[in-house]
Amino acid sequence: MAGHGVQLGAVQETLLIPLYGRAVENRKAEPALRDPRAEEIVSAIDYDFDRFAELPSLLGTVLRTSLFDRWARDFLTAHPDGTVVEIGTGLNTRYERVDNGRAHWFELDLPDVIALRRRFFTDTPRRRMIAASVTDGGWADVVRERAAGPYLFSAEAVLPFLGEPEVRAVVDLIADRFPGSLLALDTAGPGIITTQDRHDALSKVEARMCWSCADPAGLARWRPGAQLRATHTLTSLPQEMYEALPAAYREMLTGLAAQRLAQVEEYRLNLLRLP
Template sequence: MSGAERPELAAVPETALWTLWQRAVEARRPDALLHDPKAVELVDRIDFPFAERFGTSGLQSRLQALRVGCFDREVADFLAREPRGTVVCLGEGLETQYWRVDNGRAQWLSVDLPEATELRERLLPPGPRQRYLAADATDLTWAEAVDRDRAVLITAQGLLMYLPPARVRELIAACAERFPGGSLVLDAVPRWFARLTRTGKMRTSGYQAPPMPWAMDARERDKLRTASPAITAVRDVRPTADHGPLASLLPLTLTVPPLAGHRPTVTVLDFATRA
C-alpha cells in the first residue's frame, strides 16, 4: 500500500471502496467482463487494505461487473440519443463511469455526502464538464444545479438500498416530477439479501455489509410506477456476459423461477414530458 490517500469513511460511504475494489479485481482479469483502468489506478494509489478488508472473491467481482455493465449500457445509450445531455449520478462515491462511457460532449453532475465528495475531489478531480456537489441525494436542492434545457438521465447505483423505503419512494417521485422527459436508472437488492444484511449475516472475514432497509424483488418492479403519476414506463435492464460460465448461467437466472423473481435488478423509470 504505497498510495498517499488513506480514506476513513463511515459504514455506508465505505461501500464506495468496496465497489471500487470489485471493479479493479475484475478489470485485472485477462477475461474481464468490465474494462476499468481508472479503478485499477485508484486502488494502486489508495493506502487501504482492500484485500484484507473485502476479500478477493472472483464471483463478487464478476457480479459487480454485471451490475455496472447494466448502468454503463443505459448511460451510453442515453448519450447516443442525447449527445449533449446531462448525466446526474446520485451517491456516486468513487464510481469511474465517466472515464468508461463519456462521449466528450455531455455534462456530468455527481451528488454525494460531503465526506465522499471530498475524497472524490482529491482522487478524481473534476474536468471541465464535470461538477461535484456535496449534498444529501434525498434533498432535491441538487436539482437546481441541473440545466433544464438539456435532456437528463439520473443514476442511483448502489444507493437506494441504504435508504428507508419511504425516502426511496419520495426520491423517485421527486425526480419524476422535477425532470419531465427524463429517466432514472436504479438498482435494488432482493428481499432475502437485505434481510441478511439487517441481521448481520452478510459478512466476510474482514467486512460486514451495512444494513439495507430497502429491497425489491424482481417481480415487484412494476410497483415503482405507483410512486408518481409522472412515471410512464418501467423497464428491466438485464445483465449480459459474452464469455465464461456466466454466459450460460445468466439466461437461467433471468428466466427460471424462483431465481428470476428473487434476483438483484437494474430498472429504468421513464418520466412524462411536461404538458
C-alpha cells in the same frame, strides 16, 4: 470507518466494494469491462481490500455497472448533449468509459466521499462533483442551473441503503424538478434484505440496506404516467450484453439462472421513465 488513510462513514464505505470489483476485473485476461483507473485508485488507497478478495458478488457489481454503462451510452446516443447525474457516485468511473465529449455530468455523493473523490478526479466545465445528500433537494437547483436536459439519473447501489419514504421523496424530487427524465436504479427484494448479514460483501462492512422492493413494476405506480422501461436480474441481462460477455461468464450465469436463488431473482436492475 474505513481503514487508515480513508475516513468514510458506514454507508460511504460500501463504495469500496464495486471499486475493488472493477479493479479486479481490469486485471483479468478476458474481462467484462476495463477500468484501469479503478486499479490505480485501489493501489492508492490505504484500506484492507483483501477482505473482499474472491467474493462471488464482485462479478455482480461489475455486471451491474456494465448494464448501467449501457443505459448511459444508449441515452447519450439518443441525446448527445444530454446530462447524466450520478447519484451516490462513490469512486465510479462511468464518465471515463462512456463520455461522448459533449454531454454534461454531475457526480453527487455525501461530503466525505466527494472529498475523497477530489483526490482522484477534477471538475471540468462539463463534469462537476456535488457534495450533498440526495435527500437534500438543493442539488437539483445546481443541476438545473448549469445543464439543460434531457436528463439520465443513475443511482447504482445507492437507494436500497435509504428507507422507503426517502426513496419515494427522491423519486418525487426528480419527477417534479426533471419531468420526463430517466432513472436507473437497482432494487433488492425482502429475501435479500432479511439475509444481508450473510451476504458475502455486506457482511464485511457495517452498512445495511433498508429499502425492500419486492416488485419494481410497483415503482411506476408511485407517479401516474411513470413507465418501467426495463428490468433485469443478473441472470436475465439484455441479450446483446449477455452475448458480448466472456464465454466463462455466460456459462456461469446460465448455471446460476437454473438454480433460481432468491438472492439472484430478487435483485433487479431497472430503468424508469418518469412522467
